[in-house]
Amino acid sequence: MKNIIVTGGAGFIGSNFVHYVVNNHPDVKITxxxxxxxxxNRANLAGLPADRVKLVVGDVADAELVDKLVxxxxxxxxxxxxxHNDNSLIDPSPFIQTNIIGTYTLIEACRKYGVRYHHISTDEVFGDLPLREDLPGHGEGVREKFTPDSPYKPSSPYSSSKASSDLLVRAWVRSFGLKxxxxxxxxxxxxxxxxxxxxxxxxTNILSGIRPKLYGSGKNVRDWIHTNDHSRAVWLILNEGKLGETYLIGADGEKDNKTVLEMILKQMGQPADAYDHVKDRPGHDMRYAIDSTKLRTELGWQPEFTDFAKGLQATIDWYTEHEDWWKDEKKAVEAKYAKNGQ
Ligand SMILES: NC(=O)c1ccc[n+]([C@@H]2O[C@H](COP(=O)([O-])OP(=O)(O)OC[C@H]3O[C@@H](n4cnc5c(N)ncnc54)[C@H](O)[C@@H]3O)[C@@H](O)[C@H]2O)c1
Structure with missing residues (x-):
């Protein structure tokens, strides 16, 4: 694969993937x-070689443009x-348009030209799991993580739009032989x-002198993975994954939100309790946890960022050193949360 399209490559995970490919696969060109x-944000692609990375500003739901590129x-x-889940609770419509119609537009073009397609999705399509402490025997002997066979039970407009897009891809594989x-x-x-x-x-709250905010009790568990480990897994699946298959990507990084916030505070030299509790997100999923055995055994993937405190420190350092990247937006983002009591 010498020429690939990365949609959403100016966003968080997409731009990290573009950097990863540029740095590790010198023969690949990216649109x-x-x-x-x-x-x-264009700035997420700054410094990348212009002969290898081209940005096309356009919509994945624009069938004419997508056809031409694919x-x-x-x-x-x-x-x-x-x-963003919270945005989807305020206005679901762009989620339906981009996540469902956008995916439909891309897979139609890929099927027309027989082009290989990899679909990025989230564990949120599976809904949530009970907290370990609520499981009989604290989770021993019961299936307590998501697997590729877990049923789809999305909770929010965001996760249901992603679930819808996954199901379209599965159907296009089965009905049309989409690769x-x-x-x-x-x-x-x-x-x-x-x-x-x-x-x-x-x-960025701490860097701006604003007290951090914790939704509800903060007991909700997320299974954290460094974005570089995600990028390596996606490249492996794109090149060595079995067509038609679903792979779960996770690095055994379960932590509740309260613990993560306390770690951030401590690592930034603040008292661990220097934050405010705010209104919880409606329908807030309790716990996510990924069983990535299939990816590890079939494709030999292993996470490299296994020390969360270290990865977190590098992330804190990045935001500290890149205030220009975020400071213009800070006020508006916090004003939006404040309107919602969060
Ligand atoms: N953030 C996570 O922790 C996480 C976890 C698992 C999966 N994912 C998935 O990874 C993907 C990227 O997530 P992210 O956190 O980087 O998101 P993000 O919001 O940071 O970036 C999304 C990018 O998509 C672009 N975009 C939005 N609508 C578009 C459209 N209609 N046409 C073309 N471009 C459009 C935006 O401009 C932005 O650059 C998403 O599919 C998300 O569901 C995210």
């Missing part, structure tokens, strides 16, 4: 297709999405993540 919504490529890696794979990954952290998201919001 980034990105609408540059509030979450997309016709001349070897593969499409589809990251573009509306990605596709799907990956469902757990919560990512790392550089270039929009400051509306949990970890960057807390870090």
């Amino acid at each position: 980034v297709l990105d609408k540059l919504t509030y979450a997309g 016709k001349n490529t070897d593969a499409v890696v589809h990251y573009a999405a509306e990605s 596709a794979t799907i990956s469902n990954c757990s919560n990512n952290y790392g550089p270039y993540q929009h400051i509306e998201k949990f970890i960057p919001r807390q870090i």
Whole structure:
């Protein structure tokens, strides 16, 4: 695969993937297709070689544009999405348009030209799991993690739009022989993540002299993975994954939100309790946890970022050193949360 399209390549995870491919696979050229919504940022691609990375500003739901680009490529890696749960509770419509119609548009073009397609999705399509302490025997002997066979039970407009897009891809594989794979990954952290998201919001709050905010009790568990480990897994699946298969990507990084916030505070030299509890997100999923055995045994993937405190420190350092990247948006992001009591 020498020429690939990366949709959403100016966003958080997509841009990290573009950097990963540029740095590790020198013979690959990338066309980034990105609408540059509030979450997309040209600066995320700054410094990349112009002869290897081209940005096309456009919509994944624009069938004419997508047809033209897909016709001349070897593969499409589809990251573009509306990605924030809280926004989907305020206005679901862009989630339906981009996540469902956008995916439909891309897979139609890939099927027409026989182009390889990889679909990026989330563990949130599986709904949530009970907290370990609520499981009989604290989870021993019961299936307590998501597997590729877990039933789809999405909770929010965001996760249901992603679930819908996964199901379209599965159907296009079965009915039309689309050359596709799907990956469902757990919560990512790392550089270039929009400051509306949990970890960057807390870090930039502290850097701005604002008290961090914790939804509800903070007992909700997320299974954290460094975005570089996600990128390595996606590249492996794109090149060695079995067509038609779904792979779950996770690095055994379960931590509750309260613990993560306390770690951020301590690592930034603040008292661990220097934060406010705010109104919980409606329908807030309790726990996500990924069983990535299939990816590890079939494709030999292992996470490299196994020390969360170290990865978190690198992320804190990145936001500290890149204030220019986020400071203009900080006020507006916090005003939006404040309107919602969060
Ligand atoms: N953030 C996570 O922890 C996480 C975990 C698992 C899976 N995912 C999935 O990974 C993907 C990327 O997530 P992210 O956190 O990087 O999101 P993000 O919001 O940071 O970036 C999304 C990118 O898509 C672009 N985009 C939005 N609508 C578009 C459209 N109609 N046409 C073209 N481009 C458009 C935006 O401009 C932005 O650059 C999503 O599919 C998401 O569901 C995210």
